[in-house]
Amino acid sequence: MSLQDGQLLYHGSYIGVEKVDFSMGSDNKDFGKGFYLTTDERQAQRFVGPSIRKAIRQNKVPADRDYGFVSVFRYHAEAAITSYAFDTTDKLWLQFIAMNRLGGHARFENLEQLKAILDNDLIMGKVANDQTNETITAYLSGAYGAMDDDRAIEFAISQLRPDRLTDQLCFRSEASVHTLEPIEVYRYDV
Numbered sequence: 653m654s655l656q657d658g659q660l661l662y663h664g665s666y667i668g669v670e671k672v673d674f675s676m677g678s679d680n681k682d683f684g685k686g687f688y689l690t691t692d693e694r695q696a697q698r699f700v701g702p703s704i705r706k707a708i709r710q711n712k713v714p715a716d717r718d719y720g721f722v723s724v725f726r727y728h729a730e731a732a733i734t735s736y737a738f739d740t741t742d743k744l745w746l747q748f749i750a751m752n753r754l755g756g757h758a759r760f761e762n763l764e765q766l767k768a769i770l771d772n773d774l775i776m777g778k779v780a781n782d783q784t785n786e787t788i789t790a791y792l793s794g795a796y797g798a799m800d801d802d803r804a805i806e807f808a809i810s811q812l813r814p815d816r817l818t819d820q821l822c823f824r825s826e827a828s829v830h831t832l833e834p835i836e837v838y839r840y841d842v
Contacts, residue, residue, distance in 0.1 A: 658728070664703060685824070687823045689821045
């Protein structure tokens, strides 16, 4: 997976984003704390509903809120940022997601390798979204076996149907965010 200069990227949320605020992010997301975008506009639109429901639970918006926003950015390639791309949904990808969702408390043989990926300004790969959450949760709870067991990993990945997953891009640093040009924010009704 790679980004092309001038490529459009999308972010779906209960609020529109023109300027990235890292303090609004969560540490326990798939690729760690950062600003998440996708190359798939429909994926961003599908994320608006869950974002609104979460904002309602946190009393950030009224309970009857039925719209959110899709923020559109143009990517400008810069050699000054480092990036890591998961080209496939494999053991490393799944364990990286597990490590981040568990707040770094996973115990894998390759933990140092996984943590080193977080040193990048930009991390790209397939999204483990709401449709896959049940499988990821079962994997994290040990329902398929130990998290470092190859059979458990292979089974979890097969259940995720990776051929149907879209991408996610996690911009993790101020330098990476400077590669993003805000284009527009539009309302999206759910």
